[in-house]
Amino acid sequence: DTGVSQNPRHKITKRGQNVTFRCDPISEHNRLYWYRQTLGQGPEFLTYFQNEAQLEKSRLLSDRFSAERPKGSFSTLEIQRTEQGDSAMYLCASSYANNSPLHFGNGTRLTVT
Amino acid sequence: GQNIDQPTEMTATEGAIVQINCTYQTSGFNGLFWYQQHAGEAPTFLSYNVLDGLEEKGRFSSFLSRSKGYSYLLLKELQMKDSASYLCAVRIPLSGSARQLTFGSGTQLTVLP
Numbered sequence: 001d002t003g004v005s006q007n008p009r010h011k012i013t014k015r016g017q018n019v020t021f022r023c024d025p026i027s028e029h030n031r032l033y034w035y036r037q038t039l040g041q042g043p044e045f046l047t048y049f050q051n052e053a054q055l056e057k058s059r060l061l062s063d064r065f066s067a068e069r070p071k072g073s074f075s076t077l078e079i080q081r082t083e084q085g086d087s088a089m090y091l092c093a094s095s096y097a098n099n100s101p102l103h104f105g106n107g108t109r110l111t112v113t
Numbered sequence: 114g115q116n117i118d119q120p121t122e123m124t125a126t127e128g129a130i131v132q133i134n135c136t137y138q139t140s141g142f143n144g145l146f147w148y149q150q151h152a153g154e155a156p157t158f159l160s161y162n163v164l165d166g167l168e169e170k171g172r173f174s175s176f177l178s179r180s181k182g183y184s185y186l187l188l189k190e191l192q193m194k195d196s197a198s199y200l201c202a203v204r205i206p207l208s209g210s211a212r213q214l215t216f217g218s219g220t221q222l223t224v225l226p
Contacts, residue, residue, distance in 0.1 A: 004155075033214070042117075042200050042216030043156065048207075056207050091155065098212050099163075101146060104155035 002026075004105035006092050012111045013082055020078045021108045025094030032075050033102060034067055035091040043091055043104075049075060082112045115139045117217035119201050124223045125191055133186045133220045135201030143212055147175050147186045148200040150219065156200055160186070188222075196224045 005024040013019050025032050030051050035043035046065065048056040051072040064082075069075040079086055089109050093102040116138040125131040137145070144163040148156035162168055162177035162184060174187040188195055198219040205213050 035216075040121075040218065042202070042218050045213050045215060048213065056213065099144070101158040101161060102214055103158070106155045 004092055004094055004103055006090075006105035006108050008108055009106065010109045010111075012113065015082060015084060015112055017082055018078065018080045019082060019110065020076055021090055021092075021110075023075045023077070023092030023105060024073070025075070025092070026096075026103055027073075029094035029096050029103070030072065031095045031097070032069055033093045033095075034075070034077050035093065035104075037089045037091055037107070038087075046077075079110075082110075084112045086110060087112045115203070115205065115215045117201055117203055117215060119199075119217045119220045121218070122221045122223070124225060126225050127191055127193060129191050130187065130189050131191060131222065133188075133199050133201075133222065135184045135186070135217060137182050137184070137201070137203050137217075139203050139205050139215065141206045142179065143204040143206050145175075145177055145184050146202045146204065146214065147173075147184075148202060148216075150198045150200060152197075159199075191224050193224050193226065196222060198222070 032049040034046040037043045047067050049069040052069050064080045067077045089107040091107045093104045095102050119135045146161050147159040150156040160175040167176045172189045177184045198221050200219045201217040202214045207213050
């Protein structure tokens with residue numbers, strides 16, 4: 001069990017550029033979540049996959065954000081036309097079942113300049 | 114909307130006991146989780162309550178009262194390494210079998226020598 005893996009760990013980009021992050025969940029976990037966290041705040045839910053199906057997406061999420069999990073294993077989160085307000089830590093988490101705790105990766109820290 | 118409240122900061126002395134409170138008002142309830150997060154690291158799971166009462170796990174205990182929308186995390190025999198942010202999170206049912214973990218803003222605990 002290598003845990004949830006995210007890359008890159010850090011990303012600096014200029015405003016207006018597109019960025020893509022990757023998450024590899026724990027192998028037997030079929031549920032995958034993306035969260036965003038800013039300094040001094042708790043993680044904020046973005047979206048949820050069960051296997052390859054995206055079952056829930058936050059209403060607060062801009063349409064510049066899109067996530068995929070094409071084969072029900074790894075997932076990608078893309079942000080198009082980045083804005084300075086997108087600067088945050090993007091956390092991925094996975095779980096085995098509805099009643100089991102979420103296991104988080106170490107996150108990707110995005111800085112938009 | 115979902116509302117989860119916890120104190121922003123707490124300070125305690127090494128060897129002491131500290132209680133971190135959490136109150137919640139959410140559209141549904143399917144369990145309450147406590148996570149620990151050190152600066153720059155992923156949140157790590159500490160405890161889970163779905164029924165009323167106390168769950169004990171070594172130096173950590175968590176209590177839940179669903180009728181009062183209230184939980185607390187109790188940390189005994191505090192150690193310097195317990196200095197971290199403690200996140201209260203409520204699992205909320207979504208459509209179908211989906212569940213969403215909604216977090217409070219976290220309580221930053223500082224343990225002093």
